[in-house]
Amino acid sequence: MNFGDERIARRDKVSGGERYLESVVRTASPAKLRLMLIERAVGVSECLESVWRENPGQGANEQSLKLFELINELLRGVVGSKQGYGEEICKQVSDLYVFLMKHLLMAEQCSDVASIEEIRVVLQVEAETWRLACANELPALSSQLEMGSGNSRLNLEA
Numbered sequence: 001m002n003f004g005d006e007r008i009a010r011r012d013k014v015s016g017g018e019r020y021l022e023s024v025v026r027t028a029s030p031a032k033l034r035l036m037l038i039e040r041a042v043g044v045s046e047c048l049e050s051v052w053r054e055n056p057g058q059g060a061n062e063q064s065l066k067l068f069e070l071i072n073e074l075l076r077g078v079v080g081s082k083q084g085y086g087e088e089i090c091k092q093v094s095d096l097y098v099f100l101m102k103h104l105l106m107a108e109q110c111s112d113v114a115s116i117e118e119i120r121v122v123l124q125v126e127a128e129t130w131r132l133a134c135a136n137e138l139p140a141l142s143s144q145l146e147m148g149s150g151n152s153r154l155n156l157e158a
Contacts, residue, residue, distance in 0.1 A: 044067045
């Protein structure tokens with residue numbers, strides 16, 4: 001059995017959109033990856049709101065599980081430096097995500113759409129914060145590249 005042929009066949013079945021997303025994820029900065037995760041959580045919370053509006057009393061479902069997993073992944077990504085810098089802010093951000101997870105678990109008990117809206121609003125604010133952080137990455141990268149050796153410079157302005 002030739003496993004190389006199997007990988008090629010599987011790659012051919014992947015859509016262009018999936019290949020693009022894979023490429024974006026592979027080349028994204030840590031801040032951009034975090035933003036993508038938060039934006040996905042916002043989208044899932046919107047979907048969950050819609051599902052619970054259409055089916056009141058449904059409780060926990062695939063969307064609420066996805067949202068829980070996304071928030072949990074955001075929580076897992078909160079790490080400080082080895083030197084202990086940012087310890088207090090990491091604790092505050094961790095506490096926020098733990099609160100969101102608890103809020104979600106309580107909302108599942110009675111399909112509380114208002115609670116999911118509150119979670120979504122917090123995640124939207126978080127997403128905007130990370131959008132700004134990502135926007136600030138490009139100028140920093142540009143200035144680092146311009147400070148490179150010799151006269152060779154990469155012009156990032158189109």
